[in-house]
Amino acid sequence: MNRIDAPGTAEADWRAWPGLDALPELDVTRWRSAVIVAAHPDDEVLGAGGLIAVLAERGVRLRLVAVTDGESSHPDEPPARIAAVRVAETEKALTHLGACETIRLGMPDAGVDEIALTPRLRELAAGFDVCLAPWEHDAHRDHEAAGRAALACGAPEVLRFPIWAWHWARPADARVPWDRAVRVPLGTGLQARKRSAIGCFASQLGTILPPATVEHFTRDAEVLIR
Numbered sequence: 001m002n003r004i005d006a007p008g009t010a011e012a013d014w015r016a017w018p019g020l021d022a023l024p025e026l027d028v029t030r031w032r033s034a035v036i037v038a039a040h041p042d043d044e045v046l047g048a049g050g051l052i053a054v055l056a057e058r059g060v061r062l063r064l065v066a067v068t069d070g071e072s073s074h075p076d077e078p079p080a081r082i083a084a085v086r087v088a089e090t091e092k093a094l095t096h097l098g099a100c101e102t103i104r105l106g107m108p109d110a111g112v113d114e115i116a117l118t119p120r121l122r123e124l125a126a127g128f129d130v131c132l133a134p135w136e137h138d139a140h141r142d143h144e145a146a147g148r149a150a151l152a153c154g155a156p157e158v159l160r161f162p163i164w165a166w167h168w169a170r171p172a173d174a175r176v177p178w179d180r181a182v183r184v185p186l187g188t189g190l191q192a193r194k195r196s197a198i199g200c201f202a203s204q205l206g207t208i209l210p211p212a213t214v215e216h217f218t219r220d221a222e223v224l225i226r
């Protein structure tokens with residue numbers, strides 16, 4: 001069984017671990033523009049929705065690069081219908097977070113090609129101060145391909161957000177580079193907005209994103225890796 005399908009770490013265990021609160025706080029004041037890379041519709045909200053809202057409030061120019069439309073999440077349904085649903089869900093979710101230009105690449109879900117993606121990201125991240133992307137060791141092939149492509153995109157800073165790692169990793173897990181991790185504290189207002197944004201992903205909530213998994217993304221801070 002792969003790490004995503006195996007039983008995961010309870011959010012209560014993460015919240016009980018002092019290591020998360022001890023991470024240094026991310027300084028966002030130096031950024032005027034940010035590119036956010038999502039392998040699937042919902043990655044950007046789960047992994048960095050609070051940070052997106054913080055940056056939008058600061059007037060930072062935001063560009064979302066949506067790599068796939070997530071058409072493979074329901075193998076028994078027509079892919080085009082699923083893609084349309086998921087794109088609409090993301091658009092609605094972003095309205096809770098702030099103004100963000102969206103560029104959709106339409107690459108195949110479950111088949112993100114790092115070699116094809118890297119030059120597109122180079123072009124789309126040119127002139128931006130920072131790139132935020134899924135973590136390149138998240139144990140999900142599309143997340144890892146997107147993270148590796150982001151690392152090669154040429155942005156002055158590239159921060160990566162874990163998604164599935166909150167499920168398969170454990171507090172103090174040696175597979176996670178905690179010494180390069182930073183936290184973005186989210187006050188109650190930001191937490192509520194992020195929760196509203198996550199609530200827009202109706203097609204994913206339940207079986208694909210069960211409540212125990214969603215709990216990892218409604219805590220009072222986000223964590224990114226430098």
Ligand SMILES: [Zn+2]
Pocket residue numbers: 039040043143163
């Ligand atoms: Zn994803």
